[in-house]
Amino acid sequence: MMTPEEKRDKYERAKQRVADLKKFYGELMSYFLFIAILAGINFYFNNWSYMWFLWPALGWGIGLIFKAYKLFSKTALFGRDWEERKIKELIDKDENM
Template sequence: MKTDFTEEQKYIRAKKKVDEIKGFYWNLLSYCLVIPFLIFINLKTSPGYQWFWWPMLGWGIGMVFHAYGVFGKNILFGSDWEERKIKELMDKDRFN
């Protein structure tokens, strides 16, 4: 199996990665704008019960998973772990 990529394939992969990063930053921007607005609404209408913690926590957990999906895979496994694993399994099959 050939693991070298053509320029077009490299471009497509890079474009996909840029779109993932851009999506994460748009999500982060909306989080930073919406959560303070929810805090303001909560504290103005019913300061006795602080319900803004629930959407902040839920959305924050979602942001952590989104960040891991965009940035974390490369940190833990390296950017070409899939290709290395394919090559390793093909070599293993070839000698069996």
């Protein structure tokens, strides 16, 4: 049975996860919208003779990939619950000594 404090902590973690997901999806939508606008400007002014809009798409896309990895990967080195897991591991290790 979970204590009220554990339930509250679990709720707060879930609430933070939802907020992080919401922020990521908002950034993803902004990315697609902004890159589409840049592509339209690029096409309008030079008819794809040089597709310069791909440079900001690449840079911003790499940043989004790192954010997605951090958000969705459970194996991230210092991921969501790494600190809490490490604290529990050290407490368990200390209790077993």
